Amino acid sequence: MKHVLYLFAFMAIAFNGAAQFNRQAMDSIRQLSEADHQHMMSLLHIDSLRPGPSGNPQAPNAANADEGKANPYSNYPDPLILKNGQKVTTAKMWWNKRRPEIVADFNREVYGKVPDHLPKVTWEVASTVKEMNASVAVVTKKLIGHVDNTSYPSIKVDMDLTLTTPAAAKGPVPVIMEFGFVFPPGFKMPPPPPGTPVQTGPDWKQQLLAKGWGYAVLIPTSYQADNGAGLTQGIIGLVNKGQPRQPDDWGALRAWAWGASRALDYFETDKDVDAAQVGIEGLSRFGKAAAVTMAYDPRFAIAFIGSSGAGGVKLLRRVFGEQVENLASSAEYHWFAGNFIKYAGPLTPNDLPVDAHELVALCAPRPVFISTGSPAVEGNWVDDKGMFLGGVYAGPVYQLLGKKDLGTTEMPPLETPLINGDIAFRQHSGGHTTGPNWPTFIEFASRYLKAK
Numbered sequence: 040m041k042h043v044l045y046l047f048a049f050m051a052i053a054f055n056g057a058a059q060f061n062r063q064a065m066d067s068i069r070q071l072s073e074a075d076h077q078h079m080m081s082l083l084h085i086d087s088l089r090p091g092p093s094g095n096p097q098a099p100n101a102a103n104a105d106e107g108k109a110n111p112y113s114n115y116p117d118p119l120i121l122k123n124g125q126k127v128t129t130a131k132m133w134w135n136k137r138r139p140e141i142v143a144d145f146n147r148e149v150y151g152k153v154p155d156h157l158p159k160v161t162w163e164v165a166s167t168v169k170e171m172n173a174s175v176a177v178v179t180k181k182l183i184g185h186v187d188n189t190s191y192p193s194i195k196v197d198m199d200l201t202l203t204t205p206a207a208a209k210g211p212v213p214v215i216m217e218f219g220f221v222f223p224p225g226f227k228m229p230p231p232p233p234g235t236p237v238q239t240g241p242d243w244k245q246q247l248l249a250k251g252w253g254y255a256v257l258i259p260t261s262y263q264a265d266n267g268a269g270l271t272q273g274i275i276g277l278v279n280k281g282q283p284r285q286p287d288d289w290g291a292l293r294a295w296a297w298g299a300s301r302a303l304d305y306f307e308t309d310k311d312v313d314a315a316q317v318g319i320e321g322l323s324r325f326g327k328a329a330a331v332t333m334a335y336d337p338r339f340a341i342a343f344i345g346s347s348g349a350g351g352v353k354l355l356r357r358v359f360g361e362q363v364e365n366l367a368s369s370a371e372y373h374w375f376a377g378n379f380i381k382y383a384g385p386l387t388p389n390d391l392p393v394d395a396h397e398l399v400a401l402c403a404p405r406p407v408f409i410s411t412g413s414p415a416v417e418g419n420w421v422d423d424k425g426m427f428l429g430g431v432y433a434g435p436v437y438q439l440l441g442k443k444d445l446g447t448t449e450m451p452p453l454e455t456p457l458i459n460g461d462i463a464f465r466q467h468s469g470g471h472t473t474g475p476n477w478p479t480f481i482e483f484a485s486r487y488l489k490a491k
């Protein structure tokens with residue numbers, strides 16, 4: 040139980056940023072989020088929602104962690120059957136018919152649709168610094184993405200991006216971009232739960248530099264807050280001119296992914312980056328964002344999706360760990376379209392027109408690495424097996440497009456890399472982090488990305 044409490048303590052501290060020191064600010068965010076959530080429920084004519092289970096395994100309403108009870112729902116949509124019942128047998132049918140159907144469903148019911156007209160982003164190189172990362176000379180650029188707000192000047196949005204490439208590079212290099220967390224000043228990570236393997240050796244940035252690749256960190260909360268109160272601000276609020284969302288408007292996950300695409304626009308103009316070889320990585324809510332980014336922007340070459348859980352690549356129909364009811368609550372609904380709330384009452388997850396394996400399928404034929412930690416350390420909330428199966432059930436789409444699936448439908452033992460196909464999976468023995476999976480991800484990615 041300790042690890043789960045740790046996870047929640049960590050989340051509460053890390054995601055509320057500096058607000059943790061200001062109870063009043065936190066209360067006000069909570070109240071405004073609840074009011075916006077309520078407003079969305081009234082737009083949907085919903086009076087009440089089913090509450091989600093608890094992440095505390097000791098609680099009387101603890102989330103299910105019994106595999107025997109995980110599968111009450113059978114209505115998994117087949118990514119290769121058209122809505123009219125016809126079987127998808129060619130790549131052309133996938134691209135022209137089935138994929139657009141799946142995208143439309145995700146847009147309307149799950150993540151929301153991105154507005155047709157979005158403001159332009161102008162990237163400013165705020166600073167360029169030559170520095171050392173361990174023994175490697177690097178060039179680090181701090182970038183600010185100024186979002187054009189002439190349509191609604193009272194909302195100002197500046198995107199925060201940092202790019203680092205090896206100084207000795209002879210040409211443009213592959214870059215992996217992470218969705219980064221912001222920690223408030225003075226923040227100290229709580230000690231890791233017992234059983235967490237100690238990590239030594241080069242960190243992920245240094246591992247990438249050792250390949251001759253670069254890295255970037257994009258701060259998603261610089262352009263869309265991680266709460267419902269923020270939906271009338273940031274890029275979503277700017278486009279809506281400060282008004283609340285309609286039920287099929289985009290949520291934070293698509294907004295965060297939009298920002299990653301704007302960062303990639305910048306990389307296309309930077310001679311140090313090979314923009315055809317840019318990957319996206321994220322953990323947890325930002326693992327969900329990494330999956331959404333990869334699914335919607337075909338320019339991303341590879342994705343490293345860390346412990347994304349429900350709302351990411353974990354099958355939503357599995358009753359194990361976090362549930363749709365949790366995602367639909369006032370604490371998390373802002374990640375999604377308002378319409379998604381319906382599946383926590385009156386509808387059920389079994390009524391969803393799509394499921395998470397189809398999010399993975401939208402990434403096809405490009406390589407995707409699904410990462411998770413050990414249940415003993417990370418807990419069961421993320422549902423490792425649900426994420427593994429998200430990869431498994433996307434397999435037929437990869438195969439149709441001439442690529443390789445995971446190669447098995449059996450959940451492998453801890454620390455077994457499944458990296459021979461174009462969908463990859465590994466469960467490391469640590470907690471809620473992508474850390475221990477970086478070497479395996481880089482090995483997988485090396486099949487696709489090359490420094491010239």
Ligand code: GCU
Nearest residue numbers: 050323324325347348349361
């Ligand atoms: C909570 C939430 C998850 C999310 C996680 C995180 O645990 O329920 O859906 O992924 O926070 O972002 O760490």
